[in-house]
Structure formats: C-alpha cells, structure tokens
Amino acid sequence: MSGTAGGRRRARTELDDVVAQRLRGAGQRVTAARTALVDVLARAKRPLTIPELQRRSPGLATSSAYRNLGVLEEVGVVHRIVTNGDHARYELAEDLTEHHHHLICSVCGSVSDFTVAPKLERDLAVALAQAAHARDFRIQAHRLDLVGVCAGCA
Amino acid sequence: MSGTAGGRRRARTELDDVVAQRLRGAGQRVTAARTALVDVLARAKRPLTIPELQRRSPGLATSSAYRNLGVLEEVGVVHRIVTNGDHARYELAEDLTEHHHHLICSVCGSVSDFTVAPKLERDLAVALAQAAHARDFRIQAHRLDLVGVCAGCA
DNA sequence: CTCAGTGCAAAGGATTTGCATGCCG
DNA sequence: CGGCATGCAAATCCTTTGCACTGAG
Numbered sequence: 001m002s003g004t005a006g007g008r009r010r011a012r013t014e015l016d017d018v019v020a021q022r023l024r025g026a027g028q029r030v031t032a033a034r035t036a037l038v039d040v041l042a043r044a045k046r047p048l049t050i051p052e053l054q055r056r057s058p059g060l061a062t063s064s065a066y067r068n069l070g071v072l073e074e075v076g077v078v079h080r081i082v083t084n085g086d087h088a089r090y091e092l093a094e095d096l097t098e099h100h101h102h103l104i105c106s107v108c109g110s111v112s113d114f115t116v117a118p119k120l121e122r123d124l125a126v127a128l129a130q131a132a133h134a135r136d137f138r139i140q141a142h143r144l145d146l147v148g149v150c151a152g153c154a
Numbered sequence: 155m156s157g158t159a160g161g162r163r164r165a166r167t168e169l170d171d172v173v174a175q176r177l178r179g180a181g182q183r184v185t186a187a188r189t190a191l192v193d194v195l196a197r198a199k200r201p202l203t204i205p206e207l208q209r210r211s212p213g214l215a216t217s218s219a220y221r222n223l224g225v226l227e228e229v230g231v232v233h234r235i236v237t238n239g240d241h242a243r244y245e246l247a248e249d250l251t252e253h254h255h256h257l258i259c260s261v262c263g264s265v266s267d268f269t270v271a272p273k274l275e276r277d278l279a280v281a282l283a284q285a286a287h288a289r290d291f292r293i294q295a296h297r298l299d300l301v302g303v304c305a306g307c308a
Numbered sequence: 309c310t311c312a313g314t315g316c317a318a319a320g321g322a323t324t325t326g327c328a329t330g331c332c333g
Numbered sequence: 334c335g336g337c338a339t340g341c342a343a344a345t346c347c348t349t350t351g352c353a354c355t356g357a358g
Contacts (some may be wrong), residue, residue, distance in 0.1 A: 029312060029357060050347090061315045066348060068313085082236050085323070087347070103291050114285045120277055128300055131268045136305035137257050145297045146282055151290035183332060185338065204322090215340045220323060222338085239348070241322070 019077050026075040034068050047081050047089035047111045105150035169196055176229045188222050201235050201243035201265045259304035
C-alpha cells in the first residue's frame with residue numbers, strides 16, 4: 001500500500017490536484033465548494049460533522065454539503081463515519097492521509113486520530129485476512145477504534 | 155454458515171438471572187418484554203436490527219423496543235452498533251458473551267462475528283493502552299471491525 | 309451553450325416522546 | 334394500590350430530494 005511517499009501528508013496543492021483528478025475521472029466536476037470541503041478536511045486533524053464543516057465553509061447550503069460529501073465519498077476522496085445516531089463525521093480517505101485509528105469519546109462524541117506500531121498493524125492485517133478468508137469475506141478495509149472518555153471530559 | 159466462534163454462551167436461565175440482577179441493581183423493572191429481547195439476542199449469533207427483533211418478539215411495539223433496548227444498554231446488558239444511517243443493530247454486551255469482532259458487509263449491511271488469536275488480542279490491548287495513555291484517554295472498550303463484501307453478496 | 313451544481317424548502321425515515329391505560333412489585 | 338412499562342400516534346432530527354437558477358467546461 002505505498003504508492004505515496006511514506007508518512008507525510010500531501011501539500012495542499014498536490015492534494016487538490018489528486019482530488020480534481022479523481023472527480024474528473026468519475027465524470028464529476030471540480031467546483032469551489034468541493035475543493036473547499038477537501039481543504040477544510042485536510043486542515044482538520046479529526047473527522048468533522050456537517051455542521052462543523054459548514055461553520056468553516058462560508059455560505060455552503062446543507063443540501064450541497066451532503067450532496068458533495070456523497071460525491072466525494074463515491075470517488076474515494078472522503079470517508080464517512082457514523083458513531084451515534086447523531087451527525088455523521090467525515091474525514092479524508094486513508095490513501096490521501098495515512099492509515100490511522102480513532103479515539104471516540106463516549107461522553108462528548110468527539111473523535112481524534114492515533115496510530116499504532118507498523119509491526120502490530122501488519123500482524124493485525126494478516127490475522128484479519130485469515131479470518132476473512134475462512135468466511136469467504138472480501139476485505140475492503142479494517143477499522144480499529146477505541147471508545148472511552150477523552151481528557152476534556154474526564 | 156456464520157459459525158459461532160469458539161467458546162460457549164451462558165445457559166439461558168443463568169443469563170436471565172444476570173440480566174434481572176443488573177436491571178434491579180439500576181432500579182429498573184424486569185418485564186416480559188425485556189427478558190424476551192435478551193433471549194432473542196442470546197439466541198442470535200449476530201447483531202439484530204429493531205425490525206428483526208420485533209419479528210422475533212410477538213406483539214412488541216416499536217417504541218417499547220427502542221425504550222427497552224435503551225434501558226438494557228444503560229444497564230450494560232446490550233450494546234448498540236451503528237453501521238450506516240439505516241437501522242442500528244443490537245447485541246448482548248461483551249461480558250455476557252465473549253470478546254469478538256465484526257465482519258460488516260458494505261453491500262447488504264449484514265454483520266457477523268469472528269474472533270482473533272488471543273496473543274494478537276493481547277498485543278493489541280497493550281498498544282491501545284499506550285496510545286490512549288499518551289493522550290489522557292480512558293479506555294472503555296475497543297472495536298475492531300472488518301468492512302468488505304460477504305460471501306452472499308460476492 | 310449545455311448540463312451539472314447550488315440553494316431553498318419540503319419530503320423521508322429512523323428514533324423519540326406525550327399521554328392514557330395495564331401490570332410489576 | 335402506586336408508579337413504571339406499554340401502545341399508539343404525533344413529534345424530532347438527520348439526511349435526502351424536487352425545482353428553478355447559476356456556473357463549470
């Protein structure tokens with residue numbers, strides 16, 4: 001899964017470039033609203049809800065936010081996370097950032113990112129691949145989240 | 155098909171006993187509907203949605219289903235899982251069954267259970283504890299899910 | 309120029325809540 | 334018996350959709 005140079009996040013312009021490429025590749029247009037959403041997500045170091053995204057994207061209608069995030073998800077640029085029955089949260093797709101996991105606060109619902117050692121991640125991948133294979137399940141992704149109480153809510 | 159992984163589940167009567175204990179301990183009543191819900195969940199080897207639960211619980215009103223599952227969750231008897239924006243799914247709390255993980259089909263939305271080797275599970279717990287500690291995060295539980303396409307949808 | 313994207317408002321659908329009645333304790 | 338659980342129906346809340354208009358290509 002390399003393909004991108006190890007570890008770091010892409011520069012903003014390069015990111016917009018890749019996003020534009022994926023949008024056009026799927027027959028979708030590159031609009032200001034979409035680029036803005038991607039940039040806001042790239043700037044945030046945590047998944048954001050639609051209200052949060054709107055607060056950081058001046059004059060973006062709710063329906064457009066949902067529609068654009070839907071398109072961006074379809075072309076593999078963003079990923080949608082549903083923790084509770086509340087607002088869903090959005091983050092950039094993993095191949096645009098780096099493989100990471102989530103710390104989910106059960107009190108305030110906030111989500112922050114963290115990573116684990118590469119070796120453990122590899123062992124995990126192997127074990128998961130075996131479990132999946134034994135059940136004729138084709139893996140698309142794995143998700144490892146931690147549920148608990150964040151520092152702010154303790 | 156979805157083999158119940160490994161070990162065994164508590165006897166039905168013992169389960170009802172523990173559940174009754176937790177309900178009373180929280181000042182909640184033990185009713186037929188609640189016991190029925192728990193028994194249905196214990197019988198199923200995968201998380202069920204409210205409609206599925208109702209189909210297996212004669213004459214249970216939707217609102218009562220939601221309310222009771224809410225209570226059962228508060229008391230630590232059941233656990234709620236939200237995969238999409240669709241119906242949430244419910245399963246017995248982990249300490250009433252055994253630690254396991256989920257195979258989530260991105261096509262039909264079904265969920266089935268699986269487990270990984272104890273050693274890997276331990277290594278994982280250690281790594282997660284470290285990551286959490288570094289961020290002043292108090293762990294309540296961890297969740298390891300696999301997203302992909304199930305045998306039926308391939 | 310043309311068709312997709314956008315905003316506004318109304319529709320959808322899962323979950324929640326108010327109220328009158330029945331049952332647990 | 335008293336209070337909580339239950340059913341039914343109405344209310345909520347997040348998300349989706351219809352429609353007329355603006356802008357990307």
